[in-house]
Amino acid sequence: MKTMNSRIDPSRMGARELRDEIAAERLTVAAAAHACLARIAEREPAIGAWAHLDPGKVLAAAGALDATTRRGPLHGVPIGVKDLIDTVDLPTEYGSPIYRGHRPGADAAAVALARAAGALVLGKTVTTEFAASHPGKTANPYDPARTPGGSSSGSAAAVADHMAPLAFGTQTAGSVIRPAAFCGIVGFKPSFGAIPRAGTKLLADSLDTVGVMARGVDDVALFSAVLSGRPELNRPGAAAAAPTIGVCLTLPGAASPSDATLRLIEAAARRVEARGATLRPLQLPAGFERLIEAHKTVMAYEAASALAYERLFHRAALSPALAASLDDGAAIDPARYDAAREDAKRIGATVAIAMAGLDAVLAPAALDEAPLGLGATGDPVFCRPWTLLLLPCLTLPAGLGPHDMPIGAQLVAGLRCDARLLAIARFVEAALS
Amino acid sequence: MKTMNSRIDPSRMGARELRDEIAAERLTVAAAAHACLARIAEREPAIGAWAHLDPGKVLAAAGALDATTRRGPLHGVPIGVKDLIDTVDLPTEYGSPIYRGHRPGADAAAVALARAAGALVLGKTVTTEFAASHPGKTANPYDPARTPGGSSSGSAAAVADHMAPLAFGTQTAGSVIRPAAFCGIVGFKPSFGAIPRAGTKLLADSLDTVGVMARGVDDVALFSAVLSGRPELNRPGAAAAAPTIGVCLTLPGAASPSDATLRLIEAAARRVEARGATLRPLQLPAGFERLIEAHKTVMAYEAASALAYERLFHRAALSPALAASLDDGAAIDPARYDAAREDAKRIGATVAIAMAGLDAVLAPAALDEAPLGLGATGDPVFCRPWTLLLLPCLTLPAGLGPHDMPIGAQLVAGLRCDARLLAIARFVEAALS
Numbered sequence: 001m002k003t004m005n006s007r008i009d010p011s012r013m014g015a016r017e018l019r020d021e022i023a024a025e026r027l028t029v030a031a032a033a034h035a036c037l038a039r040i041a042e043r044e045p046a047i048g049a050w051a052h053l054d055p056g057k058v059l060a061a062a063g064a065l066d067a068t069t070r071r072g073p074l075h076g077v078p079i080g081v082k083d084l085i086d087t088v089d090l091p092t093e094y095g096s097p098i099y100r101g102h103r104p105g106a107d108a109a110a111v112a113l114a115r116a117a118g119a120l121v122l123g124k125t126v127t128t129e130f131a132a133s134h135p136g137k138t139a140n141p142y143d144p145a146r147t148p149g150g151s152s153s154g155s156a157a158a159v160a161d162h163m164a165p166l167a168f169g170t171q172t173a174g175s176v177i178r179p180a181a182f183c184g185i186v187g188f189k190p191s192f193g194a195i196p197r198a199g200t201k202l203l204a205d206s207l208d209t210v211g212v213m214a215r216g217v218d219d220v221a222l223f224s225a226v227l228s229g230r231p232e233l234n235r236p237g238a239a240a241a242a243p244t245i246g247v248c249l250t251l252p253g254a255a256s257p258s259d260a261t262l263r264l265i266e267a268a269a270r271r272v273e274a275r276g277a278t279l280r281p282l283q284l285p286a287g288f289e290r291l292i293e294a295h296k297t298v299m300a301y302e303a304a305s306a307l308a309y310e311r312l313f314h315r316a317a318l319s320p321a322l323a324a325s326l327d328d329g330a331a332i333d334p335a336r337y338d339a340a341r342e343d344a345k346r347i348g349a350t351v352a353i354a355m356a357g358l359d360a361v362l363a364p365a366a367l368d369e370a371p372l373g374l375g376a377t378g379d380p381v382f383c384r385p386w387t388l389l390l391l392p393c394l395t396l397p398a399g400l401g402p403h404d405m406p407i408g409a410q411l412v413a414g415l416r417c418d419a420r421l422l423a424i425a426r427f428v429e430a431a432l433s
Numbered sequence: 434m435k436t437m438n439s440r441i442d443p444s445r446m447g448a449r450e451l452r453d454e455i456a457a458e459r460l461t462v463a464a465a466a467h468a469c470l471a472r473i474a475e476r477e478p479a480i481g482a483w484a485h486l487d488p489g490k491v492l493a494a495a496g497a498l499d500a501t502t503r504r505g506p507l508h509g510v511p512i513g514v515k516d517l518i519d520t521v522d523l524p525t526e527y528g529s530p531i532y533r534g535h536r537p538g539a540d541a542a543a544v545a546l547a548r549a550a551g552a553l554v555l556g557k558t559v560t561t562e563f564a565a566s567h568p569g570k571t572a573n574p575y576d577p578a579r580t581p582g583g584s585s586s587g588s589a590a591a592v593a594d595h596m597a598p599l600a601f602g603t604q605t606a607g608s609v610i611r612p613a614a615f616c617g618i619v620g621f622k623p624s625f626g627a628i629p630r631a632g633t634k635l636l637a638d639s640l641d642t643v644g645v646m647a648r649g650v651d652d653v654a655l656f657s658a659v660l661s662g663r664p665e666l667n668r669p670g671a672a673a674a675a676p677t678i679g680v681c682l683t684l685p686g687a688a689s690p691s692d693a694t695l696r697l698i699e700a701a702a703r704r705v706e707a708r709g710a711t712l713r714p715l716q717l718p719a720g721f722e723r724l725i726e727a728h729k730t731v732m733a734y735e736a737a738s739a740l741a742y743e744r745l746f747h748r749a750a751l752s753p754a755l756a757a758s759l760d761d762g763a764a765i766d767p768a769r770y771d772a773a774r775e776d777a778k779r780i781g782a783t784v785a786i787a788m789a790g791l792d793a794v795l796a797p798a799a800l801d802e803a804p805l806g807l808g809a810t811g812d813p814v815f816c817r818p819w820t821l822l823l824l825p826c827l828t829l830p831a832g833l834g835p836h837d838m839p840i841g842a843q844l845v846a847g848l849r850c851d852a853r854l855l856a857i858a859r860f861v862e863a864a865l866s
Contacts, residue, residue, distance in 0.1 A: 088742075098539075105535040109635075112742035196738035198635040202542075205630055229738070230767045305629035305662070309521075309545035334663045338849055416771055 010035035015165040015219040022076040029076035033062035048137035049158040051083040053123035075118030080167035083124040086199035095127040108199025125154030134319035146370040149179030150377030156183040174380025176211035181365035181408025188220040192390035195227040204302035217425045239426035243359035246282035252289035254381040258368035260401040275431040285350035291385035294340040301337040304329030348389045360424040365408030369401040443468035448598040448652040455509040462509035466495035481570035482591040484516040486556035508551030513600035516557040519632040528560040541632025558587030567752035579803040582612030583810030589616040607813025609644035614798035614828045614841025621653040625823035628660040637735035650858045672859035676792035679715035685722035687814040691801035693834040708864040718783035724818035727773040734770040737762030781822045793857040798841030802834040
C-alpha cells in the first residue's frame with residue numbers, strides 16, 4: 001500500500017517534484033489528482049480557468065495510473081489542455097459556440113504524447129475564441145478584475161493558481177508568453193514546429209506554435225522535452241555559465257513599455273550581469289520595425305483562410321470583432337501577404353546575424369502589468385516579431401509592478417536553439433530568485 | 434424552365450465548360466450531377482474510386498444550387514474530396530479503420546471555400562492509409578490490374594474516368610503528381626501553403642500541401658485560383674510566350690526513368706522547342722542528391738509526430754508497414770532531422786539560383802507507367818526533392834507507354850511562381866495536344 005506524503009499540499013508542487021514523489025511512492029497519482037481537484041473546486045468560481053472538467057474521469061484515470069507498472073517521464077503529473085487542442089474523451093470547443101459539445105475523433109498528437117508519458121489530463125482550459133482576441137471567462141489569479149492575458153488564458157491562470165503544475169498553450173502572436181507573464185509563471189514557446197501541431201485548431205498555419213506553461217523553468221523543460229522528443233531540453237539544473245545576453249528594452253514600431261516594466265527588465269539585466277553574464281544592447285537591424293506590421297498581415301491573411309468554414313458558414317456565431325477581422329484578412333491582397341513573408345525572411349536573416357554572438361535576447365514580455373477588465377486580453381506587440389521569425393521564446397517572472405501584478409522577462413534565442421534558451425532561462429531564473 | 438443540353442454527356446465536360454453551360458442555362462446542376470452519378474454507377478464497381486458517396490445528398494445539393502440565384506465561380510461543378518480532408522456532412526475516415534464512420538465537426542477550409550464558390554461535393558475519394566503507403570481499393574481506369582498511384586488514388590481515378598471534372602489531392606512526397614501522371618490527367622501541387630490546410634489530416638507538417646486534379650490545365654487553374662484566393666492563377670488561355678525551360682531527365686540519387694518515360698519527356702521537349710521555347714539542361718547544384726534522403730528523413734520524423742495518437746493508442750489498427758515506418762520515424766535522432774531541414778534550406782537556395790533564369794523545369798513525373806498490381810502505389814522519388822523545397826509542381830499527360838498506360842511530364846517552378854507555372858503548363862499542353 002502506497003502511503004501519502006501529508007506534509008505538503010501536492011497542488012503546491014511542481015511537475016518534477018510531483019513526478020518524483022509519485023515515483024518514490026510517497027504520493028499516489030490519486031492523491032495528486034485529489035489535491036488539484038480540491039484546489040480547482042475552491043478557486044474555479046473566482047478564476048474560471050476551465051472550459052471542461054470531469055472530476056470522475058480524472059480520478060478514474062488517476063487510479064489507472066496508480067495501478068499500472070508502466071512509468072513514463074510524466075507519470076501521474078496533472079496537466080491542463082488548452083481547449084484549442086483536441087481531446088478524444090473531452091469536448092473541444094475552441095472557445096466558440098459553433099463547436100458547442102464538439103467531440104474530436106482523436107487526441108491531438110501532443111496530448112497523445114503527454115498521455116503516453118503518463119500525464120493525467122485534468123480537463124480543458126479556457127481559450128479565447130479560436131485563439132484570436134475575443135476573451136473567455138477567465139480572470140487573473142493575482143487580481144480577478146484583471147485579464148489573465150490570452151489566448152491561453154485558462155492554462156496560464158490554472159498553472160499560476162496551483163490548479164495544475166503544467167498546461168498546454170499555443171502561440172500565434174503572443175498567446176503563450178503574454179498570459180504566462182500576466183499570471184506570473186513560466187511560459188515557453190519553442191521553435192516553430194518543435195511540438196507537433198496535429199489536432200490543434202489552426203489559426204495561422206505559418207505561425208501557430210504549441211507551447212507549455214509551468215511554475216519553473218525545469219518544469220517547462222521536462223514537459224517540452226517529452227512533447228518534442230528532444231531529451232536534450234530536459235537538463236534540470238543545467239544553467240548556462242557566463243552567457244552573453246543582448247538587451248532589447250523597446251521595439252521600433254511598438255509603444256514603449258511601462259516604466260515599471262522597463263525598471264524590472266533593467267533590474268533583471270543587472271542581476272544576471274552580477275552573476276557573470278555579459279550584457280550587450282541588441283542592435284536591431286534595419287527593417288526590424290516592419291516585422292510588427294508583417295506579422296499582423298500574415299496572421300490576418302492566414303486566419304481568414306484557416307477559419308474559412310466558420311467565416312463562410314457560421315458567421316452569425318462569430319464574435320463581431322472576429323468576423324470583422326476575418327473579413328479584413330480575406331480582403332488582403334495576396335501580393336501584400338507574399339511581400340510580408342518575404343520581408344520576414346529577409347529581415348529574419350539579418351536578425352539572425354545580429355543575434356549570432358548572443359546566447360539569448362532579454363526583452364519585456366508585454367507592455368505592462370495585466371490591464372484591468374476581462375473584455376480584452378492585452379497587446380501581443382512584444383511577441384509579434386519573434387513569433388513571425390519562428391524563434392523560441394520564454395517568459396519568467398521578473399517581479400511585481402505598481403499594482404502588485406506580475407511582469408515577465410522574455411528571453412529569445414536563435415531558431416532551434418531551444419536547449420540553449422532553456423539553459424539561459426535557468427541562469428536568469430537563478431539570478432532573479 | 435431551364436432546358437438541358439442533350440448533345441454532350443456532361444460527365445465528359447471539363448469544369449469550365451460545365452460551369453459555362455450551367456451559367457448559360459443550357460444545363461442544370463441536377464443534370465450535371467445525374468451525369469456524374471450515372472458514370473460512377475457504371476464504373477465504380479471496376480474502379481473503386483470512392484470511399485463515401487450519397488447520391489441522394491448530391492441530388493438535393495444540386496437542386497439547391499439550381500434554386501439559388503447566387504452564382505460563384507464554381508457554380509454547379511461536381512468535385513471529389515480526398516478522404517483525408519474533413520467534410521461536415523460525410524464520413525471522413527483518412528483511409529484507416531481507426532476512423533470508421535468518423536464525422537468531423539467542420540468542413541476543411543478548402544472544402545468550405547469550394548462550396549462557397551458553388552462547387553457540388555459528389556463524395557469522398559479513396560486515400561491510402563493517412564496518405565502514406567498502404568493502398569486503398571482503387572484501380573487504374575486505364576488498366577484495372579494496375580495501381581492508380583497514391584496517395585490521392587481515388588481522386589486521380591475519378592477525374593480520369595470522367596466521374597468528376599475536379600478533385601482534391603494532397604501531396605507530402607508525390608501524392609498529387611504521381612497518381613495524376615499514372616491516370617493521365619493534370620495534377621497541380623501549388624507552392625506549399627497556397628491552399629489552406631485547416632481540416633486536412635496532417636502527415637508531415639512541413640511538407641503536406643493541398644493540390645488539385647482535372648483533365649486540363651485551365652481547370653486546375655480555375656480550381657486553385659478559387660481555393661487560394663489568387664485570381665491571377667485563373668487566366669484561361671494565357672500561355673507563356675517563348676518560355677525558357679530547363680530539362681531534367683534524371684535525378685542524382687534516384688533510379689533512372691524507364692526508356693519510354695525518357696523518350697516521351699524528350700519528345701515533349703522537342704515539341705515545346707518547336708513551338709518557340711528555349712531549352713536548357715538544368716544544372717543541378719552540388720548536394721542535390723541529398724534532397725531525396727533528406728525528404729525521407731523529414732517525412733518519416735514528422736509523420737511519427739503527427740500520427741502520435743494513432744501510433745501510441747491504435748497500433749493494432751495500423752497496417753504493419755505504416756506501424757513499422759512510424760516506429761522508424763520515431764527513432765530518428767532529432768539532430769538528424771534538423772540537419773536534413775538545414776540541408777534542404779541550404780541546397781534549396783542553390784536550386785533557386787540554378788532555376789533563376791528558367792521559367793520552369795521539365796522532368797518526369799514518375800519512373801515509369803503505373804506498375805502492375807494494387808498492393809503498392811509506385812515510387813514518389815521524382816517528386817521528393819521538389820516537395821521538400823516547397824515548389825509548385827504540375828503534371829500533364831505526355832503520351833502512352835509500351836503498355837498503353839499514361840506517362841506524365843512534370844513541370845516545376847520557383848517558390849510562389851504558381852501563376853507562371855500554370856502559364857508554362859498551358860504552353861506545354863498546347864504543344865503536346
